[in-house]
Amino acid sequence: MAKVTLSNLRHSYLSNPSRPTDYALKEINLDWKDGGAYALLGPSGCGKSTLLNIVSGLLTPSEGRILFDGKDVTSLAPDQRNIAQVFQFPVIYDTMTVRENLAFPLRNRGVAESKVTKRVAEIAEMLEVGEMLDTRAAHLSPDNKQKISMGRGLVRDDVNVVMFDEPLTVIDPHLKWKLRSKLKELHQRVRATMIYVTHDQTEALTFADQVVVMQEGEVVQIGTPVELFERPQHTFVGHFIGSPGMNILPASVENNKVIFNGNTVAVEGNIIGNGGTTELGVRPEFVSVSATGIPARVRKVSDIGRHAVIETMVGDMRVRAVAETAHFEQGTEVHLTFKKDQTRLYRDGWIATEVAS
């Protein structure tokens, strides 16, 4: 297993990129530690597949280097990088049994049969597919096929990194959580460096110790699930993570105070920088409907059982609040308060407040 380093990496699909927008992948520098569980999270078209293809060697970056344990592999072909990959759709041989499928990556490399038997047994036990070892792969259900694909990715213990590209796409919604947690458990047992690419926040947050959030070819935040939820570094992270996402509201700064629709709003700490477009960010969980505060009108109430989402309008801006009960009438005049230590200022999308010391 290896540490993966991306150094000054940039990629453009154009032959002569000149402007920043010509790059499908803007400059990236990061280290993925040996044995870590990482996720690349972002909407379709954000550049995560480009990045994955660069790591696997299917694509050579326009600029920068990629290193495995300090060794430059930028120009190495995929088969020389010693990596394993699990794709969206199961990649298995239908005519082979499950056992033969799992053994294939090992036999292919001339691993001794005694070791093949041992590894296949270990992986089968971890994936709980022991009973189907002699079943022909063609007869498996889609989720079991994908499990076997994962097993093939994990069976070699000499790979530098195992990559998963949206591996749960074909899985029935009600089986997804089982495989999600299975993958997490597998990582804890095999301790390989794993990179998981997805657009699904639950998959990313559940699997990874560290999540790389991407938008339009740019890494907007690298952090633990708790960091991404609690203190988004960019408005996109606030919006993308959490359901409903963070309220992002136009605001101005006057005399070091944040003004939202004529109301002064207390933010977490000192405001940094100046100029640019400023916005206020607060998660619905930290907005409360109260007796005093910012005047608002209730537009819609969604009772989702364990709590209610109250959609209010402040002027022509929509502000959502999560409340314990749905006891609000549409059209009612109410007041909102934002929890100070969870209210932040963003400048041109990036966080512009400091944590109060």
Add this chain to the structure above:
Amino acid sequence: MSIELKSASKTVRGITHIQPTSLKMSTGHFNVLLGQTGSGKTSLIKLMAGLDPLATGQIFLDGEDVSKLSTQKRNISLVHQFFVNYPHMSVFDNIASPLKVTGMAPSEIEGRVQEAADILQLGPMLKRRPHELSGGQQQRCALARAIAKESRAVFLDEPLANLDYKLREELREQLPELFAGRGAVVVYATSEPEEALLLGGETALMDDGIVTQFGQTAEIYRKPTNLTAARVFSNPPINAAEISKVGKVAKLHDGVSWDMHEDAANLPDGEYVVAIRPHHVLPVKQSDADVALNGIVQVTELSGSESSAHFQMGANGWVSLSAGVHSYKVGENHQFFMDAKKAFYFAPDGRLVA
């Protein structure tokens, strides 16, 4: 406008797919069919749409018996999980296609298509082909076709299942507004309890070809009449375990016991099943009345705004769901706290008793 099923059932080669079902769904709100994959949602929609024959019973559209009418003659629309558009036609022609068959005047077709496209923000894309659209736009195209048609009933069969979740959030929010005031009965099938709650209206809970409960969505969530209904309408799964009741005390087989709430305390002594939603089992104590549950954490999941932990206590698996993002140590013992006032009690046959 309404759709009414009277003892409608479906049989395929002697196997019953839909048990005789009687149900009346009307316009003015969403009618949700909620159930897991294979519970019969699509089968029921196909019966109503006339795509499959009835084994028994009748179906009425606005009081008219349409049981024997073909799909074409029922004047209904169907939107599937997979984006179904004609690949060789422009977005405009895709939306216009059901109108053209009716022989409607071109000027009226144009007006209807334009209106539907505007509602679904497809105005600038009318000349494109479906493959030039994103997944969300393709599905909006299919929805626009259903809207332009002004049919008597619109069946939406998990229309958002194949979209990114942020897009799903957006479209889900717009959907009820799109159909509001259009007169059609809207039937929406989903496997996600939260989606049913967000769409509101009325919900039919489905399990194994049976509608186990039907009523106002939030109401049936709060008062499931049977254990199956409680299970269908819970994600993560509702916690359920057998108890023995003696006096006002409920006791799990592994020894944990608590005082039952008043309604339940008055039940005759005996065996029952307690069920409690995952968000009433929390990692932090809320009140002194909370019941402590000690278990080994098996699996944890972070959804973005909430965290869940699956834990094993005695013979039963339990789930806790709490606000915020926090992690648990898998494999370790952890204490959770159950708010027993929120528990449901079911008789051994599954009926709600308290």
